[in-house]
Amino acid sequence: EAGVAQSPRYKIIEKRQSVAFWCNPISGHATLYWYQQILGQGPKLLIQFQNNGVVDDSQLPKDRFSAERLKGVDSTLKIQPAKLEDSAVYLCASSLRFIREAGNTIYFGEGSWLTVV
Amino acid sequence: GNSVTQMEGPVTLSEEAFLTINCTYTATGYPSLFWYVQYPGEGLQLLLKATKADDKGSNKGFEATYRKETTSFHLEKGSVQVSDSAVYFCALSDPNTGNQFYFGTGTSLTVIP
Numbered sequence: 001e002a003g004v005a006q007s008p009r010y011k012i013i014e015k016r017q018s019v020a021f022w023c024n025p026i027s028g029h030a031t032l033y034w035y036q037q038i039l040g041q042g043p044k045l046l047i048q049f050q051n052n053g054v055v056d057d058s059q060l061p062k063d064r065f066s067a068e069r070l071k072g073v074d075s076t077l078k079i080q081p082a083k084l085e086d087s088a089v090y091l092c093a094s095s096l097r098f099i100r101e102a103g104n105t106i107y108f109g110e111g112s113w114l115t116v117v
Numbered sequence: 118g119n120s121v122t123q124m125e126g127p128v129t130l131s132e133e134a135f136l137t138i139n140c141t142y143t144a145t146g147y148p149s150l151f152w153y154v155q156y157p158g159e160g161l162q163l164l165l166k167a168t169k170a171d172d173k174g175s176n177k178g179f180e181a182t183y184r185k186e187t188t189s190f191h192l193e194k195g196s197v198q199v200s201d202s203a204v205y206f207c208a209l210s211d212p213n214t215g216n217q218f219y220f221g222t223g224t225s226l227t228v229i230p
Contacts, residue, residue: 004160033218040222040223041222041223042220042221042222042223043161043206043218043220044220045217045218056217091160091161093161104149104210104212105151105163105166108153108160108161108162110159110160111159111160
């Protein structure tokens, strides 16, 4: 079974530029998450989708970050304009359809490493 | 609210030493508990999980027991190997809040030969 796919793996941009990350979840997984992981810290949830609807985006900096999940499958996370403090790993994850089931595991992609200079 | 507190690292052990990484949690409901591992340059991988009190999760020689009375989920391994060097994250999910995951800050483990 294919895992969560993300691209690009690495990106270096200048501040004030824009960047987009793509994610393809595990087939059949209805819930998709984007996390930000700053070096030395745990992942912080940015946004959670259930199919193509947003469940939680309370920690998404909406003035510069946006995310969409068209057709309930692939998702794109965009940052525009980028700031130095956005340097982090952006992790996409997915989980099965029944989100209220105990022990429902989330599966992570390898991450997209962003450096803003 | 929900939160996870992990023992701070970094932790350095000799090969074959015993490992304990402490994790305690705060939850409003009945969460599921997880340990994830992150190897250098990679994403997080599920190591083990437990969904109710007194459950023991185990995988690759690692174990953790869900202790409701002490709100803990400590990770243990009897004999670590160099290949266990990684960052370990404790996490909880609350089915009553759409299974949102809450992660600890991670504990870096280095095993030296």
